[in-house]
Amino acid sequence: MNVAVIGTGYVGLVSGTCFAELGNQVICVDNVQEKVDRLNENEIPIYEPGLEELVGKNKAENRLSFTTDIGMAVRESDIILIAVGTPETETGAADMSFVYKVAGEIGRAVNDTYKVIVNKSTVPVGTSEAVQQIIEKQQPAADIDVCSVPEFLREGSAVKDTFHPDRVVIGASSTRASDMLEELHQPLTGQIVVTDPRSSEMIKYASNAFLATKISFINEMANICDIYDADVNAVARGMGLDHRIGPKFLKAGIGYGGSCFPKDVKALKYLAEEKDYHPSLLQAVNDVNEQQNRRMIEHLTRIFDDDIEGLTIAVLGLAFKPNTDDIREAPALKIIEDLDAKGANVQAFDPVAVDNAKQMITADVYYADTALEALKDADAAFLVTEWAECKALTASQFKEQLKRPVVIDGRNALDPGIMKAEGIIYHGIGRK
Secondary structure, eight states: EEEEEESHHHHHHHHHHHHTTTEEEEEEOOSSSHHHHHHTTTOOSSTTHHHHHHHHHHHHHEEEESSSSSHHHTTTEEEEEEEOOOOBBBTBBBBBBHHHHHHHHHHHHHHHHHHHEEEEEEOOOOOOHHHHHHHHOOEEEEEEEEEEOOOOTTSSSSHHHHHHSSOOOEEOSHHHHHHHHHHTTTTTTTOOOEEEEHHHHHHHHHHHHHHHHHHHHHHHHOOOHHTTTHHHHHHHHHHHTTTTTOTTTOOOOOOOOOHHHHHHHHHHHHHHHHOOOOOHHHHHHHHHHHTTTHHHHHHHHHHHHTTOOOOOEEEOSSSSSOOOOOTOOOOHHHHHHHHHHHTTTEEEEOSOOOHHHHHHHOOOOOEEEHHHHHHOOOOOEEEEOOOOOHHHOHHHHHHHHHOOOOEEEETOOOHHHHHHHHTTTOSSSSOO
């Protein structure tokens, strides 16, 4: 099939590249010439394992190209995927300006050939209808269907998730459109759910909100475990063996971040409140997460009797999760801000996210080249992102490098017994 992908962020670039790998002819569009130039030179603007190799391969085999010419891409394609950002606004609503701008450009470019327009971006319920109206306002005779096929990619494993999805959800209002989209996705999985566009749009928000709820729940349990000297890892293990609950997303720590969960929980809450329904559970999920990253500083002040001014803290990890350079809503940002406000010094390490972090962090931070360098002569270490390089540090390395043997593990990724046996003051989140 001939496919156009508008937007070359995580979703657009990964989706377009993977569809090309499946044998489709794919044109990826971005309105930033410099970004397109870099992609044409095989310079990938995001860190995503396996993506660079796939982009290079499919460009070389002439199945994947990059351009700023949206009109050409629309005219030459049967299926057009909209994969631009829907960032959070001050109210918590999704900013739809980029989606609607693209819809107008598609409307000006469509010809008399049937096109299927697909919202891949995470969008509010009813967006498919709004996009259809915008396009038809530009071109009343347009032969189109606007559908919703939400993405369920995890940053850091987005290529794998594209090729091996749990399911594909197609929201279409015509059999003609759903048949084309099923054909496009059939090589990926037989688990294809076909529904109406509104339900498809809601499935994406509901899925992310439910996973965020599991994370906030286990973090709330971890905080209670801290009070009662119980081990949240044991609690999660015992809970997860119940097939009604399951073990996934029951890993306690300092909360979720990234471009999806925080934004989508707030956006769903906003959608409900727009219709005068007040979703108290979603509010609680968000509130727990907002506070959870501060648990590390609470542990630190407890250890140092509420006086951390002048201390040097090693912060291991800046990205919101391993295997990505994304620092959007990353707990490390708030942690470093709080440490700086309390007069502490920060030595930080991250293998790939430092450049992005420097654009966001205003505090005076020393960025180390290695995890060991970050630990050198620090009064305490924070494990914030469970990168392999950080988890591989031994208890003796912590002990040798730190000025004081204090380790606060925000991801419960280290072994408390081994750390304590080395004489380290170890605090996890809800760990004994």
